[in-house]
Amino acid sequence: MKLLVIGSGGREHALAWRLKQSPRVQKVYVAPGNGGTAREEGLENLPLTAFPELIEFCQRDGVAFTLVGPEAPLAEGIVDAFRGAGLKVFGPTRAAAQLESSKDFAKQFMTRHGIPTAAFATFTDAAAAHAYLDARGGAIVVKADGLAAGKGVVVAQTKDEAHAAIDMMLAGNAFGEAGARVVIEECLQGEEASFIVMADGEHILSLATSQDHKRLLDGDQGPNTGGMGAYSPAPVVTPELHARILREVIRPVVAGMKEEGVPYTGFLYAGVMIGEDGVPRVLEFNCRMGDPETQPIMMRLKNDFATLVEAAIDGRLDQVEAEWDRRYALGVVLAAAGYPDSPRKGDAIAGLGEGDANVHVFHAGTALDGDQVVTAGGRVLCVTALGDTVKMAQTRAYEAADRIDFAGRQMRRDIGWRAVQRKGSGRKKP
Ligand code: AMP
Ligand code: GLY
Numbered sequence: 472m473k474l475l476v477i478g479s480g481g482r483e484h485a486l487a488w489r490l491k492q493s494p495r496v497q498k499v500y501v502a503p504g505n506g507g508t509a510r511e512e513g514l515e516n517l518p519l520t521a522f523p524e525l526i527e528f529c530q531r532d533g534v535a536f537t538l539v540g541p542e543a544p545l546a547e548g549i550v551d552a553f554r555g556a557g558l559k560v561f562g563p564t565r566a567a568a569q570l571e572s573s574k575d576f577a578k579q580f581m582t583r584h585g586i587p588t589a590a591f592a593t594f595t596d597a598a599a600a601h602a603y604l605d606a607r608g609g610a611i612v613v614k615a616d617g618l619a620a621g622k623g624v625v626v627a628q629t630k631d632e633a634h635a636a637i638d639m640m641l642a643g644n645a646f647g648e649a650g651a652r653v654v655i656e657e658c659l660q661g662e663e664a665s666f667i668v669m670a671d672g673e674h675i676l677s678l679a680t681s682q683d684h685k686r687l688l689d690g691d692q693g694p695n696t697g698g699m700g701a702y703s704p705a706p707v708v709t710p711e712l713h714a715r716i717l718r719e720v721i722r723p724v725v726a727g728m729k730e731e732g733v734p735y736t737g738f739l740y741a742g743v744m745i746g747e748d749g750v751p752r753v754l755e756f757n758c759r760m761g762d763p764e765t766q767p768i769m770m771r772l773k774n775d776f777a778t779l780v781e782a783a784i785d786g787r788l789d790q791v792e793a794e795w796d797r798r799y800a801l802g803v804v805l806a807a808a809g810y811p812d813s814p815r816k817g818d819a820i821a822g823l824g825e826g827d828a829n830v831h832v833f834h835a836g837t838a839l840d841g842d843q844v845v846t847a848g849g850r851v852l853c854v855t856a857l858g859d860t861v862k863m864a865q866t867r868a869y870e871a872a873d874r875i876d877f878a879g880r881q882m883r884r885d886i887g888w889r890a891v892q893r894k895g896s897g898r899k900k901p
Contacts, residue, residue, distance in 0.1 A: 474777065475500045475517070475529060477549065478540025479508075481804075481835035481853040482762035485769040486538055486776075487514050488831070493777035500534065506844045507834020507852075522552045529558050536560060536784055542759050545737070546572035546618060559784050563737040563758045567728060570735070570756040574654045575616050577756050584727040586720055588753040591656035597641040600653060604633050610658035615640050617649025622811075624695065626658060661746040662889065663754065664705045665764045666716050669779065670725050672734035674788035676779065677717065679771050679795050679901045680708040681764040682889065687811065689885045696811045697850055700886030702801035702861060703767040704901055706893050707745055716743060716751050724756070736783070740764075766833045766855045767800035771901075795901040801864035802855035803872045803886050807836060807846045808879020814849035815879060822875040830856045830871045846877055861890040 472495055476487040484507045487499040491513040501508040502525060504516030519525050522544075529537060536559035539545055548565035562568075569576040575593045580586075593616070594600035604611065613636035615623030623646055627633035633655075640646060640653050665683055669676045682705040687693035708716070720741050728735040740757035760768075769776075773794040782791040807814040814836065823844055826832055833855060836848020854872040858864030865887045872882060 472496055472535035472777075473498045473500065473532060475502060475525070475534045475537040476540060477502055477525070477537060477544055479503050479505050479835075480540065480762050481833040481850065482760055482765040483540040484508050484511070484833040484835070485766045485855075486540060486760070487511070488833070489769040489772060489776045490538070490780070493775045495775075496777050505834045506837030506839045506847065507832070509839055510844075522547075522549055526553060526556045526558060529553070530556065534558070536780065538562070538780060539737075540759060542568065542571050542618060542757065545758050550737070561737060561780050561784050563735055564733070566733045567735045567737070568758040570724070570728075570739070571758040572618050573616055574614050574755070575652055578654060578656075580724075580727065581753060584723045586723050586753060587750060589656040589659050591654050593652060593654050594641070595652050597637055600637045600641060600655060601634060603655060604630060604637065612656050612658050613637055613640065614654045614656070615646045615649050616652035616654060617646065619646045619649045622646075622695075623649060659744040659746065659752055659754065661744045662707050663742060663744055664708050665701070665761050666708070666721070666741045666743055667760055667764065667768070668721055668739050669783045669788060670735050670737065670739050671783045671786045671788040672736045673725065673729060673786065675717070675721055675725055676783070676788045676791065676793055677713075677721075678793060679703045679768050680705040680713065681761065681768055682707065683761060683764055684883060684886055687806075687881070687883075689883050694811055696806070698761065698763045698804065699806065699883045700801070700803045700853075701761070701763045701767055702799060702864065702887045702890060703764070703771055704795075704799070706890050712745065712749070712751060716741065720751065720753055762835070763802050763804055763850075763853045766802040766831075766853045770800035770831060770855050770857055771796040771798070796857065798857045798859055799861045799864040799890075800855060800857050801861065801868050801887050802833070802853045803868045803882060804850050805852040805854065805872060805875060805877075806850050806881040807848065807877075808881070810849040810881060814846075816845070816847050818846040818877040818879060820844045820846060820851070820875065820877045824874065826871060829858070829867060830854065832871065832875070851877070851880075861887050865891065
């Protein structure tokens with residue numbers, strides 16, 4: 472069968488690469504794809520983004536199902552459009568994607584269903600937001616309500632910073648419609664983990680746990696980014712915590728959405744902060760897989776991924792299981808000069824040789840200029856490796872990453888540090 476993956480990032484390269492490994496899959500189209508998906512055997516880029524064109528292509532070419540990578544087309548209703556045309560597609564509807572596309576929707580939903588999260592208030596009026604801030608002490612987080620490509624969150628260290636964030640979003644209109652409402656919430660302390668599942672409206676299949684590194688620089692310093700590296704599993708998610716997150720967060724979301732008449736289908740990503748008190752609180756929901764979390768997670772998935780997605784589309788997730796490589800996988804992001812503010816494009820990338828079976832270089836912001844692969848976006852590559860320990864995966868990923876070069880390359884040197892530090896701390900959950 473032929474499949475389609477929507478998107479152009481490292482996440483989509485990893486999803487398409489994994490789908491292609493199914494013996495039943497002949498070809499995976501990636502729309503629009505990147506320089507890596509253009510070169511990967513069995514993958515083919517499709518220069519289409521408009522829903523009607525994509526739908527027409529799937530109908531004409533007999534695409535068996537479509538997997539949607541990024542949040543933007545989901546929030547625009549790509550799943551509704553594909554289903555309306557009688558096509559099989561995995562992802563949430565536009566209404567269900569509000570768990571990500573409106574922070575206020577997500578917070579209100581969590582309140583209704585008793586899901587643990589930071590205390591919050593929502594504002595459209597700047598004066599009211601400023602007054603609320605003045606009445607509160609301590610560190611605070613200001614978030615644009617809508618999608619802002621990962622830039623809509625300000626974790627303010629001081630009240631002045633928080634006031635400035637309100638002005639930028641509400642008065643300054645920095646994010647347009649997306650910032651016309653802001654959510655102000657209590658700043659949570661602890662360690663973050665990414666908890667991602669597949670949902671079919673009713674049943675849940677947990678994927679392996681992972682941890683991202685959002686800051687640009689070593690030691691979690693510098694500006695927030697889309698993610699500079701990730702690894703799986705995340706030992707902070709012990710078996711007890713895993714069960715607790717399923718019980719207190721994931722199941723109530725899927726049951727609650729169903730109950731409210733908006734059944735949740737697709738990947739569901741809960742970003743959780745695990746506090747000193749051991750309580751997992753939701754920072755955010757994403758209605759898709761994480762990037763770069765997907766890259767290490769897909770390296771570890773042992774099942775036929777196409778079969779899992781088909782089961783999800785058909786509402787049979789209770790009848791399948793996911794099997795994970797027992798090893799760690801760790802991915803290091805190589806970002807372009809100027810990322811995250813103004814990434815430079817067009818730098819030639821050298822050293823993209825053949826990897827070994829334990830290493831895969833997933834492309835994100837790359838394009839082909841003739842035969843030459845060049846940078847074409849902020850996060851350029853994610854070099855991902857497997858290893859028996861997190862340290863071994865880390866060493867292997869950095870050895871491979873160090874062979875790749877382009878002008879202005881930015882890369883953190885410490886991806887996986889929390890897990891390396893925690894080494895020997897015992898049991899982990901896939
Ligand atoms: P979000 O888009 O809501 O995930 O926010 C992006 C990042 O901001 C998260 O991954 C956290 O690192 C941080 N963040 C968001 N909300 C909070 C919060 N309430 N307390 C502390 N950090 C937060
Ligand atoms: N890596 C974080 C995200 O995908 O939102």
